[in-house]
Amino acid sequence: MPQKLWRKPLDAEKIKLPKPEIHIISDLCKGCGFCIEFCPKRVLEKSDKLNKRGAFPPEVVDESECALCSFCTAICPEFAIFTIEKKDKEDNQDGEKE
């Protein structure tokens, strides 16, 4: 058998991936579902809240899973979703130390 990969890698805490922030402008969404279907990390799903346009906009399942690829932003026909990198103080301090 090849070595089992069952552990959390020892450097898992040290690897810094940019922290995502997903913004959905609900009332612009027309409910086409592209963002849900094409999100490679399956971060979004259809909500049950009707918006002003009579569509069901997406909602975020697990924001931390987002890889910030911004593909949702690129394919949204209504410019109703965008992602940005979250900057928090702790990260900046760590950065200074390094």
Added chain:
Amino acid sequence: MVIEEKAKEEPRIGVYVCHCGLNIAGTIDCEEVTKFAATLPHVVVAKDNRYTCSDQGQEVIKNDIKENNLNRVVVASCSPRLHEPTFRKTCEDAGLNKYLFEMANIREHCSWVHLHEKETATEKAKDLVKAAVAKVALLEPAIETEVPILRKALVIGGGVAGIQAALDLADTGYKVYLVEKQPSIGGRMAQIDKTFPTMDCSICILAPKMSDAGHHPNIELLTNSEVQEVKGYIGNFKIKVLRKPRYVTDDCSACNECSEDCPVTAPNEFDAGLATRKAIYTPFAQAVPSTYIIDHDLCLNKENVMACDKCIQACERQAINFDMKAETVELEVGTIIVATGADIYDASAYLNYGYTRYPNVITSLEFERLINAGGPSGGSLIRPNDLEVPKSVAFIQCVGSRSEKGNLYCSNVCCMNTIKDSLLIKEHWPDVKIYVFYLDIRAFGKGFEDLYRRAKEEGVIFVRGLPAEIIEDSKTHNLWLIGENTLQKEIYKVNVDMVILSVGIEPCIDSDIIQRLFTLSKTSDGFFMEAHPKLKPVDTPTGGVFLAGCAESPKDIKDSVTQASASAARAGILMGQGKVTVEAITPKTIPENCQFCGLCAQVCPYNAIVVDKEKKIVEIIEAACAGCGTCGAECPFEALHMRHFTNAQIHAQIDALTEMNADKKIIAFCCNWCAYAGADFAGVSRMQYPPNVRIIRTMCSGRVSQKFIEHAFAKGVGAVLVAGCHPGDCHYINANHQTQKRVERLWKKMERIGVNKERLQLLWASAAEGERVASKVREMQTNLKKLTLDEVEKSKAAFSRS
């Protein structure tokens, strides 16, 4: 012309009975056998000598051929698998065609397996000589065809063995294709920190070799690639290799910018999962080729959907190309070296040691990555749960080795690896208390004992007796080891901060696929089998295919390198000669008998027979034919003349063996590669079995025609055994499927005509399964005792009619 004339001459046979020191003469009365041989038809000379294979022994044969005008020779000695080539050469030297020679195997199949039954063994030896004389009288001279050997080699597996073999061949001047499944060559040795017994840094001595292999003008590296199809034969193999896409071109400068920007992570396989890698990565700093690779399963981009372009944005040299596709590379090579390496034992099967349940129980491979400066901890000894330096550690030996629970064999390297690891700890952290729990410490190699002594001097505590159980302290995650110290006969209970399981070596996970691709054999341990354990240790039974490294058995780096150079030399000899002769055992058609039914073409595993029913043409493609003979066994019209194993020759052997006391005998048809070799192995291992079995060798069990078996029963034989390779292991792809069909057909027939079908047995036994052959004979002998004369007469009559 000359050959045809020779064949028509009246046979003049010389028989030479070998004492083989006391190996044969200790059990068999060789003089009596010789006297008996002299009475056989056409025998002109019969002599015995102490060592027939010695120069003097061979000289006697050569002189007799010239002086007594011999045109056939029989040597009764060891297995033809060992010395047939020797004596064939002797005959040739004296001007006799080498196909006019036959051996009687009175050592492996007689003296060694009936050590304490001298009289019956002597009788058996006479029988075997008689059968050989009967066959040799019907042998025909033949000229071998020459096959050219392409001066290119394929090496499969880019570990240290594969690298060494490739470099040796490339330096000799041959073109080499080095195929590696992983993204980089280097193999297991690249993962290891230091090497025993010299404590050299593993990657420091390997990296230059990797780099040489990567830049050698004669070596073409195919990494991230797998062999998919092998066709052809010695000297002319046609290989298909699937080259999976890297999605990064050779323009990559390994700057790592892409990897830094890649947003997805996974555990790095190279670091045994202890460190993280990205979807675009290089497994380790010294990787060859240094070109990065994209893990397509992990990457956010899927077929036709480009979700993320961060690596593309980061790459200044524009080396990333998601349009790359898998391609099939077709290679033509003359020789092949299989260096596919090994995997490690999965320690989680030992539930009592808690691997994968207790974080501070690690494997020896994980330890190598931990202690390695290029590893996840930068070379500092830490335990996984709190990343602190442990104050005490315990090594547990033989996890998965030498045990019913795991594998029965010794994994060869673990003792010395542990001793090396314990010294590494002592070197940097002298205060760490180290226990080694072992069964036996096997420090058998050059410089090994010195290293063992040093470890003891440094204060490593060696305790004989493996722990029965490991229990974790749930607060501290320390571990309690409980077991028995078998030297002091007392129970121990030891508390340590970290446990290292010294895991064994297993055949690599793809070994079944490799076995099928190259029609190799495996030993009962699952490692590939060599053609001869002593004298052909790197050859395989398949011509032109050689072995190196852990694919053959667990071994350390030095042995792997030695074996790699040896296999390169063996492959180099073939390519240097540029040609090889193929045994003249292929069939010839007898057109006047042929009814163009096409049965032979249907059973041919190599598609080497072309039958055109309309034009009434049957043609044998000799270069594709391997000589298994299953076509000859299938032909209902005697229209195929299976050279060197003709129907007439095999019938003559059966007749000779059944002339006396047939009802007390077992006739066994054994295939050359597995069952016959297995019976040889039983001999070498001195496994004792009843002496009334008589073995007839065929190249494949597929050669055994129903007619042979029926003929034996018609002659009044007590029982018949047909033995071949395990299904799937057949050396002629799948010819032994036909064996099974034929035996099953006969079983039905026996039932129909009221003959006890137990009297015909079918056995699958590999070359390593001597005991299987021996116990089958024992079992058949027990049944044979119950056989009545009436039953024998009945089968005799029934089969004579048919």
